[in-house]
Amino acid sequence: MSDTVTARLITRELSAGSALPELRKDAITKLQLVKYAGASGDYNLIHTDDETARRVSLDGVIAHGMLSMAFLGQYLCWLTGPESIRRLTVRFVEMVRPGDVLTCRGRVKAKELERDGQRVTLELWTENQRAQPVTTGEAEVVIA
């Protein structure tokens, strides 16, 4: 369903360039990385074992890039509803560590009318507590 408040806001009021409301996530914990490893099936030990991470010249474990993409997936569901999502594309640009607090942000990039509704392209990114973008990307949603 794409009947969220923001979906209506995007189709009726926001135009290209408009900023979207932000979603701030809780600080990432090592426990979350263990849970995400299990739930996603990504058992690369650089995400859960400090010893392995140090062996490949990291200071300690780093978060799965896919976890910060999952935050953007949640952000999209929150913005326009899970049924609206047609595409999500990201690049992983900075490492994320336990303790980091990520905030999802975005803005409207383009809107076009389609048979089933409005196809909206959104620019999305997560940034850390130092306001550095860590995962940047784009999404397409169709809002009926």
Next chain:
Amino acid sequence: MGRLEERVSDPLVSRDLIGRQSDEVLVEIERGAIRKFAEAVGDTTEACLRGELAPPTFPTTIRIPIPGVTYDLSRVLHGGQEYRFERPIRAGDRLRCRTRLQDVYQREGRLGAMTFLIIELEGRDENGERVFSGRSTVIVR
């Protein structure tokens, strides 16, 4: 990070392998798996927490090795990821999935020569209609 779990000493993947694909695997989308994924992410989307609709990055749980494409997991970085959907993935879906090595190329980066692998994943329903596709950029350093 990384879709293929086998460990080998040589991290480089030959361009000869471009186009190689996995067998088709039937993946049953389980409600419990969706819930566990949403909980791990802290995703509060109700339909996902109930295990009815898969969060958009749920296809990352579908890991199908491509024969001959192997690398040392601790030397890979995930450069980028894309998912496209015809419709959301739902609990109870039986998806016929396949991965394919779409491209391999070398680039000089900050860390020296790196190998980039583009790996595609596709899921079709039982009628053969595409439900989703994915495209991963995997960097082997």
